[in-house]
Amino acid sequence: MSQIFIENLSYTYGNDAYALDQVSLIIQKGEMVGIMGRNGAGKSTLIQQLNGLLIPTSGTVFIDGISTEEYDPYELTKKIGIMFQNPEHQLFCSSVEEELDFSLKNLKISKELKTQYKKSTIEKLELQKLLHKSPWNCSGGERKKVSIACVLCRNPDVIVFDEPTLGQDKYGYQILDQILMNAKNENKTTIVVTHNTEFAYTYLDRIIVLERGKILADGPKEKILTNPVILKNGSLVEPQFSLFHKKINSTLSSQDILSSLVSNSRGFNDLTENLLNHIGRHEHL
Amino acid sequence: MNGSPPSELDTQIITKNLSFIYESAYKENRGEIDSLLKEKGPSFKDDPKLDKFKALNSIDLSILKGKFIAMVGDTGSGKSTLVRTFNGLIPSFYRGIFFGYVNVLGKDTIQEKVSALSQHVGLVFQNPDNQLVAMTVEREIAFGLENLGMEQSQIREKLTQIMEYLKITHLKDRHPYDLSGGEKQRVAIASILTLEPSVIILDEPTATLDPQAAQSVLNLLKKLNEENKITIIIIEHRLEVILPFCNEIIVMNQGNVLEHGPTQQVLLSSSLQKTGVRIPEYIQMFLQLREKAKYSGTIPTNIDQAVLKLKEWLN
Ligand SMILES: Nc1ncnc2c1ncn2[C@@H]1O[C@H](COP(=O)(O)OP(=O)(O)OP(=O)(O)O)[C@@H](O)[C@H]1O
Ligand SMILES: Nc1ncnc2c1ncn2[C@@H]1O[C@H](COP(=O)(O)OP(=O)(O)OP(=O)(O)O)[C@@H](O)[C@H]1O
Ligand SMILES: [Mg+2]
Ligand SMILES: [Mg+2]
Numbered sequence: 001m002s003q004i005f006i007e008n009l010s011y012t013y014g015n016d017a018y019a020l021d022q023v024s025l026i027i028q029k030g031e032m033v034g035i036m037g038r039n040g041a042g043k044s045t046l047i048q049q050l051n052g053l054l055i056p057t058s059g060t061v062f063i064d065g066i067s068t069e070e071y072d073p074y075e076l077t078k079k080i081g082i083m084f085q086n087p088e089h090q091l092f093c094s095s096v097e098e099e100l101d102f103s104l105k106n107l108k109i110s111k112e113l114k115t116q117y118k119k120s121t122i123e124k125l126e127l128q129k130l131l132h133k134s135p136w137n138c139s140g141g142e143r144k145k146v147s148i149a150c151v152l153c154r155n156p157d158v159i160v161f162d163e164p165t166l167g168q169d170k171y172g173y174q175i176l177d178q179i180l181m182n183a184k185n186e187n188k189t190t191i192v193v194t195h196n197t198e199f200a201y202t203y204l205d206r207i208i209v210l211e212r213g214k215i216l217a218d219g220p221k222e223k224i225l226t227n228p229v230i231l232k233n234g235s236l237v238e239p240q241f242s243l244f245h246k247k248i249n250s251t252l253s254s255q256d257i258l259s260s261l262v263s264n265s266r267g268f269n270d271l272t273e274n275l276l277n278h279i280g281r282h283e284h285l
Numbered sequence: 286m287n288g289s290p291p292s293e294l295d296t297q298i299i300t301k302n303l304s305f306i307y308e309s310a311y312k313e314n315r316g317e318i319d320s321l322l323k324e325k326g327p328s329f330k331d332d333p334k335l336d337k338f339k340a341l342n343s344i345d346l347s348i349l350k351g352k353f354i355a356m357v358g359d360t361g362s363g364k365s366t367l368v369r370t371f372n373g374l375i376p377s378f379y380r381g382i383f384f385g386y387v388n389v390l391g392k393d394t395i396q397e398k399v400s401a402l403s404q405h406v407g408l409v410f411q412n413p414d415n416q417l418v419a420m421t422v423e424r425e426i427a428f429g430l431e432n433l434g435m436e437q438s439q440i441r442e443k444l445t446q447i448m449e450y451l452k453i454t455h456l457k458d459r460h461p462y463d464l465s466g467g468e469k470q471r472v473a474i475a476s477i478l479t480l481e482p483s484v485i486i487l488d489e490p491t492a493t494l495d496p497q498a499a500q501s502v503l504n505l506l507k508k509l510n511e512e513n514k515i516t517i518i519i520i521e522h523r524l525e526v527i528l529p530f531c532n533e534i535i536v537m538n539q540g541n542v543l544e545h546g547p548t549q550q551v552l553l554s555s556s557l558q559k560t561g562v563r564i565p566e567y568i569q570m571f572l573q574l575r576e577k578a579k580y581s582g583t584i585p586t587n588i589d590q591a592v593l594k595l596k597e598w599l600n
Contacts, residue, residue, distance in 0.1 A: 198523070241567075
């Protein structure tokens with residue numbers, strides 16, 4: 001049984017237009033999925049169907065075999081943790097700590113476990129300094145972290161992040177990387193909606209591209225994010241290394257040393273090493 | 286970089302010894318701050334003990350007309366706070382303790398109304414929700430133009446143009462709140478761009494725009510910058526997106542400006558490495574080649590250049 005099975009899902013916000021139009025989709029437990037695509041394509045609408053926040057206009061969303069419309073709301077929101085695109089829609093307490101307490105409040109687990117979840121979340125997201133601050137007085141990136149924390153502290157089976165990289169510096173990326181790695185190790189499903197090409201290419205596995213409420217493409221990131229037709233129609237751009245690779249190949253013959261160094265590298269870091277080795281060898285000759 | 290120093294006229298934004306403590310930071314630490322004031326008198330404002338409460342800490346900056354500036358720095362380093370001082374939102378709307386001086390287009394911001402400053406300094410917020418007020422997308426964009434007293438026919442023309450360019454024409458009768466995140470961002474950007482203020486500031490616009498929309502917004506800004514000498518300041522965590530466009534970088538660190546200079550200079554200095562700013566991998570590659578393999582050319586700022594420079598160097 002697949003963990004998420006979406007069948008002929010359509011959704012309209014009440015106007016003539018369909019924000020989602022006959023979407024069918026399977027996501028297996030443990031997958032790391034990116035959802036990308038044009039502004040207004042339906043990404044945020046799609047993920048809000050997963051925990052029953054939005055109910056299909058037609059079609060069905062099955063989570064572990066049960067339709068979201070038949071779930072006990074508690075069970076569903078416990079299973080699926082969603083961080084919204086705009087953290088302000090999610091935060092309303094007067095301090096970051098209260099925000100975490102609130103997220104844990106109705107969770108039916110022991111007090112000890114709650115304390116443990118809270119503590120480990122604070123550590124993971126490095127929130128120690130912000131605990132007594134109001135979420136409203138946080139910077140954009142700090143607020144993102146707080147809303148990520150509110151989702152993670154409940155230890156959901158499926159983690160869904162809508163634009164997690166806003167406001168994140170190098171350390172924020174390290175934290176996100178860690179969260180994704182942990183999820184992978186625990187065989188948890190992660191779904192990330194993002195416009196951040198480099199992030200998607202580095203950290204995610206499978207990319208689903210939405211366009212006008214339909215699935216435009218779905219597959220491994222290496223295939224999707226380098227396909228010119230998908231990129232064009234999905235309003236995406238190519239990751240920098242892959243673009244670099246193509247441009248090198250199109251201007252040099254494959255016998256050329258640079259071309260072969262690039263072809264044998266997985267990314268710029270790899271290439272740097274290969275270049276330095278190559279140059280080192282030649283200096284010794 | 287060479288020639289005579291810039292004249293006062295070319296300088297659009299000047300800050301002198303600018304510091305700011307948000308009201309909430311003051312309230313939480315009132316005891317400590319008040320006793321420092323008692324002990325030191327007015328000079329308490331430069332006491333290092335006050336540093337940890339300051340969102341901005343003694344910033345001296347001058348921004349010249351016609352620059353295209355990327356402002357980068359760690360999460361919480363003060364970027365959004367700093368740009369709020371450029372249109373007077375600080376100290377007029379955000380309360381707190383304000384030290385020092387900000388001059389924008391020859392005017393002391395403390396003495397100017399935000400509404401007057403906003404005509405010259407357009408700011409697109411990090412979160413577009415906080416910016417949209419009208420009942421329809423079209424009204425939202427027309428609002429500022431009407432305030433400028435522009436004629437209806439001219440307003441029509443401008444509206445049509447910008448909505449076409451940002452591909453939001455089909456949304457014109459919608460309520461701004463019933464839009465996707467990036468659609469809202471496009472509307473917020475449109476409503477500022479049509480006003481053609483002398484300075485346009487965007488706070489991390491690319492996080493909500495799809496990658497191609499981000500490119501077309503940046504292209505439009507570059508055009509406004511080159512043709513109309515509009516100064517552009519973009520706060521951005523993704524250097525890879527902004528480097529092909531900017532000619533200067535401001536590096537913020539813990540409420541300070543760590544460095545402000547031409548793109549090449551900043552890339553070659555070590556200030557970025559001292560912060561949590563992510564340096565694009567291809568830039569890191571060239572920096573490594575400089576350090577370890579005697580690469581002596583400039584650092585490329587886009588992939589085409591990177592291809593060319595690497596080919597040139599290896600031959
Ligand atoms: N309204 C506010 N009230 C109190 N403190 C604030 C407020 N806004 C920001 N701060 C604090 O001031 C500091 C600077 O925040 P600012 O929003 O300027 O950071 P930033 O550089 O824009 O970060 P980001 O990249 O995360 O958006 C942070 O420590 C933040 O917590
Ligand atoms: N509350 C709402 N009321 C009416 N229409 C809406 C509402 N929210 C979104 N829409 C519309 O539904 C469609 C899908 O929106 P959605 O928010 O899912 O897009 P998205 O892919 O997340 O875009 P973005 O990248 O801009 O966040 C868009 O056409 C949008 O205008
Ligand atoms: Mg969205
Ligand atoms: Mg900010």
